[in-house]
Amino acid sequence: MDTKSKWEEPWRCASSQSPIANYPLQLPRTLRIEAPMQPNTSKWRNTCANISVVVLLFMMLLALLWALCLNAEYYRLTPEQRFERTRARFVGNERRMQVGGKLRLTPREELANEQLLAIKTVDNELHNIWSDYQPRPHFLSKYNISETDLYGLLRSMPKGGLLHVHDAGMFKTELLIELTYRRDLWACVAISGEFEDFRFSNTFPNIPPSGDYKCNWQLMSNFWANQHSNEYLDKLRASLSLDSQNYMSSEDLAKHMQRAHRLIHGLITFRQHWPNFLFRMMEDLYADGVNYVELRSSLPVMYDLKGTNYTILDTAQSLVTTANIFRYSYSDFVGIKLIYAPIRDYKDSRMDTYIENARLLKKHYPNLFVGFDLLSFGNECQLPPLGKQLQLLHIDKEIDFYFHAGDSRCLNSTGSDDNLIDALLLGSKRLGNAMNVPQHPEVLHVLRLLDIAVEVCPLSNHYLQYMNDFRMHPAAYLIAAGFPIVVGSDYPYFWNAAPLTDDFYVAFVGIASEQGNLRLLKQLAMNSFMYSALNVDERREALLKWRTSWNRWLETFVNNN
Template identity: 70%
Template structure:
């Protein structure tokens, strides 16, 4: 059906309904499961919009423009690499999706000298059907072989609701591939109710034992001092996405966010944004703002902001040479920003 039909009927009502479908209000859902179901519906709708072949490159370029305008010069993107379609019935592949992302990034870099680039964490939707897991890992191997400088690792996403799945340790296939593929697992975010198992905590332990390079949204991490000690020793960072934690109903008071302890105790963390456009946030700045103003203690200053930004490179999948070059570019931007700030004030 033509979109013009809807606009002609009631343009404002249609736009409001579409916006409500593509975003979320933290106060409109009864619990995390209700909210996760909304995210899945929105994800399906967005999937159909952006995977239309003529639209995919435009979507990617707009994404890069938004990141760059927000001050982000390097992105590690989690994606399931959705298969594109067109109106002619052409059979596209995951190679086409990945190659398009690389091509658009190279075009963007040609006009933005200080943009370092994108690397991919292949992150399909979590499913512990054995055949699906085998398919996922086969794709991960394929991506590593075909795009070794672009592909960096593997994760499984569950839209914030890990309680409905088996622990990571139950997927034996992960043990068999752990020496070939790096992991970047989400673990320990959910608050499981009506269960006698300690599932999120088990996922934290499993992720660490499987050698995960970072832990995504590990809100239960401060409950495990031994894990914290090992993470600090092995330089494994915790990924913190403050706005996501709030909108997913895991943290209501930012001053009580588990990351407050991690920051004050000097444990390595990196700030991410998860699904910023679901809650109409900037690609990264809003999460940095909340981490600085809402989570860190009153003694936080520019040193903390500088360290958090540097952590994005230090705990990234960049090679040592790439990290050195990236930090050099970033330091130039930082010094320029500080000079301008001092001049204005």
Template identity: 55%
Template structure:
């Protein structure tokens, strides 16, 4: 009543006509009635909506059960078995390759492949004494003798998206190159080799901050050292030490030295083109039809000390690749990921980025993107996010960074690089062994369709994992995360360009539940997550699919003939 009186006082002050007051009051009452009605019927609609949703849920549950029977009529054992199978089916579909539908011929090939795998595991005891010594299947006496390895080697594996040029020349060939005339070697105080250079005269190359050494003719070693002893020493310079290294920094120093030695040999102008052709031939023979090659593009030189440019080095790769494609029509080609060595203070980063721009300008169809090679030593290198130059160029140049592959006392450092690589827009991330510890980063990568490049043998030899069943790729593959298989530096550990890593992933990482669907998905992922444009990808996949169908048919026919001969 007090409210009404106050309203009356206010209306008296404004002195509207009595008729207006009546109309105003009538309108207020009408509005109140409408609000009450809306509240009444809104509540009814709400309850009706809830009831409809419950009815719909019941219908869905009833429809999900087999026609003619309900869980209420099943025994507890039957309900348990049904629920258990439902979980297994869902996990099977979620795994990489789980949604792939195989043709009847592929289904037969899958059955025969799994039978071969089981026989090989029983014959070669691949998992015996697994935890007390190095994985037995890494012994090449075993791995190359298995029938499964032969099958995988013949299989068209698609593209190879993570491999370094310095890891693609066989050790025996490198040793043969050291016997050529006019070769000089830079020897450190421990009589170790630091660098090579073909030169008509004494090479006037000043030492760097990374190492100190003195130049001498390589032929001098042949006079004072037995050939076997010399070759053993040089072989150790070109391979990874089986017993491992005391720290990531020591391992990185060895890898940097390896690359320097190899580039000193193959960057000699008469050798570089031959090296590229030999590398492509090895890729092709191993079932690889497309390559994204990581290289720092060593500067070619001649006997008189004349250096080429980085564009001439790239031009040689393009020219040799075109010649190779003319001879092998089903080989799609090569793209470059420019990957110079990362400095401890990144003093040369501006130079590297200028080179990347130059390469993209002159070879837009050949240049894929940019990486910084850490050699597994993220522990001591600056974080990617600290390099503001990268923020300024990431809209113009695609990145393909290594990140999260080190074992550091401070594990936050390499893991921070994972986040930086994602935020900088890296199209793929290399050797991200720590990724499963970061579910939010994984979600972001899945949304943005950023794949992980996994190189199982590299992870083993560089001391990240021994037991492949504990490799994080096992989880990533089981969860359906986009994964591509690479090989890193395959000839550093005497492996094939890609087959050995496929074998280890198939036998070791995914263990019992790997099948032909997974292998097919690995191959398809190498195109789906490549730097190829949509048009290029369609052409490359068409070439691969022709080879794949031919391989499936040949594999099944050979297996049938073998079964017929046994019977």
């Protein structure tokens, strides 16, 4: 008579395109599968089974004897010695769980790690980073972090890829202001005196404002000829940057961010300016230790002085051409990829257009386009959840998603929490600025299970008024528990920060605090490739280039110290 046995296999996701598309109500820890065993008819098999049992019993006996020996040694210790040994083991286990905790460093890296921690200690003592509590982060309010030795070290460090940054946040405010002095620039000015849009044109721009704002077109040169030009300069600078103390509600903040996007895109998408600004952006990134970028952009349409509007494909082609020229000049620059990220409106009436644009980009520029996102500017509370956009449910098999989710301040957390869960159910490859992740144990379980990274942008979280005390940042838990994270910068030039170094500094000093070491920095850099949209061959090449730069940096760092 046939007998039956049971065994267990770890649960694995069946779909690589949308790994959580068929997500059940509760993920089973194991699947139990029944299958008939072959009848045992061979003496040889019986002999093998008996030998296996004997070997197993012998190994168990050895393990028991070893445990007894260890216990005997343990109980010969004094209570103080036992406590210290247990504590050291406890701390060691926690450190191994942290991001980078399992990395094995080379002898040179171990030496560099010692020197890094020494520099970190000196900076801490010199600037008294944690000497008191401030409403604003102490190391941002008391001194310029770029003046510290640690900052200089992090700036020169090869940081790998930048996976969360927006094109509008990569153009320096002062350079944008310089453009406003050029001929043929028109400004659309609201009754309140706010600048709402810019346009270079030979003639009066017959462009009606959208339903979101009202304004009238005037030559910008008239403002600079005015005796109160400094007043306009201050107003313009405020419109093109972001102050962490000036916004009383999420609606107010979202309105400011939308205006900044319009103004910046109006200046830089003039066809003569766009390629130059793209090249300068890549120079800034490369100088800051970044050699790969996944740029979030709505791909604003270029225009010329005659009023001709080009297409979104023309904008994409300019990005590809500029990136190729830059790679020719800098051979270790891996390249640039595009996450198409248009701005959501309250009714998402343009969703069909956005999806059609994404399909066009994937068809014509498959090596550039890698995915789709929707921008809300921290205003998820007033927008429908991602899962309510039925069009998204029908394209998740053909287009990858990289959604912002859970990064808004709502009176209640329902809106941002819904987006966080919906982003996972839609198969988002990463989660952008997901501040409320630690509040959701099932989300944490899925992140660990499916190895989905959270994009952390520390300075953005501060300037968007989500976080003041970085020691309480949600990423502190993610780092300590070893969850996959990548460090981004969001809109670095909005607050006069470097493309990525400032956020690395804040993550290292403010969030990781005393837990930060070279293992963490190395793992974060490697994560930027491991969780990128690069394919297998591109990732292998990128890591090879990064390791070459990393080893060269290590040698310079160790020798100079």
